[in-house]
Amino acid sequence: MEHEAPLYENAFGISWxxxxxxxxxxxxxxxxxxxxxxxxASRNLQRxxxxxxxxxxxxxxFVKGIIGSNMDWKTGKQFLxxxxxxxxxxxxANILGVITMVSVNHDLWWKSPTSDPGITLSLAAMVIILTNxxxxxxxxxxxxxxxxxxxxxxxxxxxxxxxxxxxxxxGLRLFGNIYAGEILLGLLAGMITSGVGGAIGGFLPMMAxxxxxxxxxxxxxxxFTMLTMVYMAHKLSHDH
Amino acid sequence: xxxxxxLVLGAGGFHLNIGDMLASLIIFxxxxxxxxxxxxxxxxxxxxxxxxxxxxxxxxxxxxxxxAERLAKEAQEQIKATRQDAQEIIENAKQTAKSQEQSIIxxxxxxxxxxxxxxxxxIEQEKDKAIxxxxxxxxxxxxxxxxxxxxxxxxxxxxxKLINEYIKEVGEER
Numbered sequence: 001m002e003h004e005a006p007l008y009e010n011a012f013g014i015s016w017x018x019x020x021x022x023x024x025x026x027x028x029x030x031x032x033x034x035x036x037x038x039x040x041a042s043r044n045l046q047r048x049x050x051x052x053x054x055x056x057x058x059x060x061x062f063v064k065g066i067i068g069s070n071m072d073w074k075t076g077k078q079f080l081x082x083x084x085x086x087x088x089x090x091x092x093a094n095i096l097g098v099i100t101m102v103s104v105n106h107d108l109w110w111k112s113p114t115s116d117p118g119i120t121l122s123l124a125a126m127v128i129i130l131t132n133x134x135x136x137x138x139x140x141x142x143x144x145x146x147x148x149x150x151x152x153x154x155x156x157x158x159x160x161x162x163x164x165x166x167x168x169x170x171g172l173r174l175f176g177n178i179y180a181g182e183i184l185l186g187l188l189a190g191m192i193t194s195g196v197g198g199a200i201g202g203f204l205p206m207m208a209x210x211x212x213x214x215x216x217x218x219x220x221x222x223x224f225t226m227l228t229m230v231y232m233a234h235k236l237s238h239d240h
Numbered sequence: 241x242x243x244x245x246x247l248v249l250g251a252g253g254f255h256l257n258i259g260d261m262l263a264s265l266i267i268f269x270x271x272x273x274x275x276x277x278x279x280x281x282x283x284x285x286x287x288x289x290x291x292x293x294x295x296x297x298x299x300x301x302x303x304x305x306x307x308a309e310r311l312a313k314e315a316q317e318q319i320k321a322t323r324q325d326a327q328e329i330i331e332n333a334k335q336t337a338k339s340q341e342q343s344i345i346x347x348x349x350x351x352x353x354x355x356x357x358x359x360x361x362x363i364e365q366e367k368d369k370a371i372x373x374x375x376x377x378x379x380x381x382x383x384x385x386x387x388x389x390x391x392x393x394x395x396x397x398x399x400x401k402l403i404n405e406y407i408k409e410v411g412e413e414r
Contacts, residue, residue, distance in 0.1 A: 007257075019259035027264050031271040038279025045286040047293060056283055080284065081276040089271060113264070122261035123268065 006107040026113040030093045037088070063087055066226050070233035075138065079232060082130070087225045090114060090123075090174065094217030097182050098210055101189070114220075115179040117172060124171030127228045128163055135235035147235070170227055177220045181213040 008019040041056035049057055063083040067076035097112025113119050136144045148159045188209060191202040394402070 008259075017259050017262075018257040019263065020257050023257070023260040024263045024267075027260075027267045031267050035271060035274055035278075038275045038283075042279045042282045042286075045282055047286065047290050049286075053283075053286075056279075057287060060280070060283055060287065081272060081280045084280050085268070085272045085275050088275075089268065116260065118256045118260045119264040121256075122264050126265055126268070 006109065020116065020118075022107065022109045022111065023113055023116050023119060025109065026093070026096060026111060027119065030089060030096060030113055033096075034085075034088045034092050037092075059088070060084060063225065066222075067229050070226075070229040071236060075236060076229070076233075079229065083225050083229060086123075086127075086228060087221050090224050091218055091221035094178050094220060095214065097178065098185065098213040098217060101182065101186065111182060112178045112217075114174055115182045117175045117179075120175040120178075121167065121171035123224075124167045124174075127170065128167045128231065131228075131231045131235040132163070134232060138236050144235075166231060170224065170231075174220050174224055177216050181209070181216055184209055185213065 005023075006021040008021050037052075038056070041052040045053060060080070063080060064073075067073070067079055067083055070076070093112055093114040095112075096110070097115055100110060101108065102110035132144075135147065139147075148156050185206070188202050188206045191198045192206060193199075
């Protein structure tokens with residue numbers, strides 16, 4: 001793990017605007033893969049689905065189930081595209097780092113974009129901001145404001161903290177899982193490339209950990225989507 | 241003021257790059273918009289359309305089923321009515337045949353009676369005619385027999401006497 005990040009600092013002459021180009025690169029690749037997947041799946045739509053359309057419809061139904069378990073479908077309908085995009089985007093992002101990792105000139109270029117805390121935290125922050133936005137939009141400012149003083153007024157500071165804690169846990173949970181997976185994958189890869197004995201000894205653990213990482217990637221994508229909907233439902237409900 | 245290397249996590253050293261954050265948000269939102277337009281929208285559309293189609297099909301099937309049931313009932317009733325009609329027709333035919341048979345028999349009997357009557361009359365007539373003829377012949381026969389008998393019985397004397405009588409009578413008349 002001696003890889004460096006291909007940093008591009010002070011972009012456009014702005015002192016605080018730094019880019020980790022590999023993150024941007026991988027984010028773009030993830031987005032392109034997800035987009036192509038979605039478009040291919042919905043390119044030749046048929047009433048009697050087959051192949052990829054069938055799979056995508058299963059995904060849609062899956063996200064529908066996630067939303068439906070948190071709020072009634074009438075209010076939850078509008079979050080279906082968000083949930084679907086979150087699930088597919090994060091899943092693909094998680095899987096990308098499991099497939100392989102590429103570094104050029106000691107700069108780590110190919111990895112999961114979700115193994116960067118900044119990206120997961122910004123996604124989490126976006127979700128939390130969206131929940132608050134929809135809380136105001138659906139319940140009105142007054143009702144939304146009251147939500148911070150329920151069930152007891154003195155809990156107000158904790159409610160404020162809760163918002164930030166939610167953001168942190170949501171983002172860092174995803175980051176931690178994926179990053180840990182990548183570290184172990186990197187270590188195993190280093191072990192395999194170290195010699196014949198390492199290759200023999202590291203082969204099986206590598207396979208096992210890759211399988212497990214796939215599982216973790218899927219689970220984390222599901223958890224992220226699920227928690228998004230949980231927070232959303234929490235903000236939208238009137239009696240909390 | 242927001243130093244990019246504030247947050248250092250572990251030995252690797254993570255830089256919370258504002259640029260990455262902005263990039264991830266922008267990329268995600270653009271992806272969300274694009275997918276909503278090109279993938280989720282059509283996908284959900286076809287799913288809703290299928291749902292409606294299935295609901296319609298169920299409705300149509302239900303309608304067809306009730307229609308078929310109604311038709312079957314109708315057909316059943318028609319069959320029943322037809323059967324009754326057939327029974328009636330057969331009954332009628334039997335009745336007609338019976339009455340016709342009766343009338344034919346009666347007619348035949350009357351005809352026979354008539355023929356018998358006319359035959360009897362004819363016999364009667366023939367009998368009468370025969371009797372008449374017989375009577376005529378009996379009269380002439382008896383005359384002939386009588387004349388023969390008289391011829392034989394009449395003696396010369398008597399004959400003379402008769403002749404004389406006739407002559408006398410004739411003479412007297414003159």
